[in-house]
Amino acid sequence: MNSLQDYLAWRRGEKNIPPRCAVITFDDGWKSQYEVAWPILKKLGYPLTLFIYTEGVRGGLLGGGEAITWEQLAEMRDNGVDIEAHTATHQDLREGHAIMVFAPGAKRTKTKLTGPEYEQWLQNEVVAPKQLLEQRLAVKVNCFAVPFGNYNDHVKEMARNAGYEAMFTVYGQPLTFNSPLDSLGRYAIEANKPKVFEDAIKMIGSSAGGATAAAVVGPADIAPHPADGDTVRTALPLIKANLSSVGQIDPASVQMRVSGLGLVPASYDPKTGAVTYQVTQKLREKTCTVILTAKSGDKKIEAHWTFGIEEGAAAPVAPSPSPAKKK
Ligand SMILES: [Zn+2]
Numbered sequence: 001m002n003s004l005q006d007y008l009a010w011r012r013g014e015k016n017i018p019p020r021c022a023v024i025t026f027d028d029g030w031k032s033q034y035e036v037a038w039p040i041l042k043k044l045g046y047p048l049t050l051f052i053y054t055e056g057v058r059g060g061l062l063g064g065g066e067a068i069t070w071e072q073l074a075e076m077r078d079n080g081v082d083i084e085a086h087t088a089t090h091q092d093l094r095e096g097h098a099i100m101v102f103a104p105g106a107k108r109t110k111t112k113l114t115g116p117e118y119e120q121w122l123q124n125e126v127v128a129p130k131q132l133l134e135q136r137l138a139v140k141v142n143c144f145a146v147p148f149g150n151y152n153d154h155v156k157e158m159a160r161n162a163g164y165e166a167m168f169t170v171y172g173q174p175l176t177f178n179s180p181l182d183s184l185g186r187y188a189i190e191a192n193k194p195k196v197f198e199d200a201i202k203m204i205g206s207s208a209g210g211a212t213a214a215a216v217v218g219p220a221d222i223a224p225h226p227a228d229g230d231t232v233r234t235a236l237p238l239i240k241a242n243l244s245s246v247g248q249i250d251p252a253s254v255q256m257r258v259s260g261l262g263l264v265p266a267s268y269d270p271k272t273g274a275v276t277y278q279v280t281q282k283l284r285e286k287t288c289t290v291i292l293t294a295k296s297g298d299k300k301i302e303a304h305w306t307f308g309i310e311e312g313a314a315a316p317v318a319p320s321p322s323p324a325k326k327k
Pocket residue numbers: 027028086090147148326327
């Protein structure tokens with residue numbers, strides 16, 4: 001077990017880390033993270049990073065009785081917990097999405113912000129939380145986790161300009177020396193998704209610092225459709241990618257996995273490199289992650305991407321208390 005800062009120091013060439021290790025992070029800032037999780041991690045001697053959305057801390061616009069307090073954060077900081085930023089109000093940061101606007105004394109309204117209004121709002125979500133955490137806790141904040149993993153190049157640019165060294169999403173992938181610092185994946189461990197935990201543990205065992213792991217191919221190299229970060233209006237999308245630029249592929253080795261569906265019978269055309277799958281069973285979640293793996297010689301290749309499904313298009317699911325759905 002190493003800290004997130006160890007990983008970044010390794011990337012900067014400042015220190016070494018063991019070939020097999022993992023980083024533990026918690027998002028949002030619930031008091032259970034202080035009361036339940038932290039004592040266990042302390043006992044085990046495992047380092048911890050918290051990604052906090054500042055209005056979700058007790059007393060903030062969204063900080064209710066289950067929220068962590070600034071005093072608890074300060075105590076954790078004093079004991080070596082790394083505290084990093086996760087926006088101000090925990091919303092989809094991409095322009096064009098409905099945004100909950102909090103005006104003092106007024107009713108909360110959802111609206112689409114554009115142009116300078118959107119830019120102002122984005123600044124407040126990306127830049128201000130870093131300043132606030134740094135000022136209130138006297139720490140250095142160099143990491144940013146994106147709510148729901150939804151972002152685009154503009155959001156990345158603003159985060160870079162704000163001084164964040166690394167940005168984190170929530171699609172699971174092993175972190176290597178070459179993982180892009182503006183989209184570092186994490187396995188979102190949830191009690192009702194034991195498979196994700198299993199996969200994550202397997203990756204620790206097999207990635208050996210990236211040397212024997214699958215070569216992770218960025219979405220840009222496989223021309224995915226729906227594109228990475230895009231939102232579609234159907235819960236039955238046609239999923240496509242192209243492997244022609246990633247090397248000579250063993251046709252029998254091509255596998256596509258879709259979140260919520262698992263392994264799907266995708267077809268692969270060796271002539272064009274196209275992998276396609278028409279979803280036939282409505283996707284139920286608001287985001288969909290596709291994992292494509294294949295073998296090229298004795299090398300394993302792996303690509304991940306994530307797209308969104310417009311609200312209303314997804315199959316209805318039983319309502320559940322929203323805090324538990326956050327990542
Ligand atoms: Zn979150």
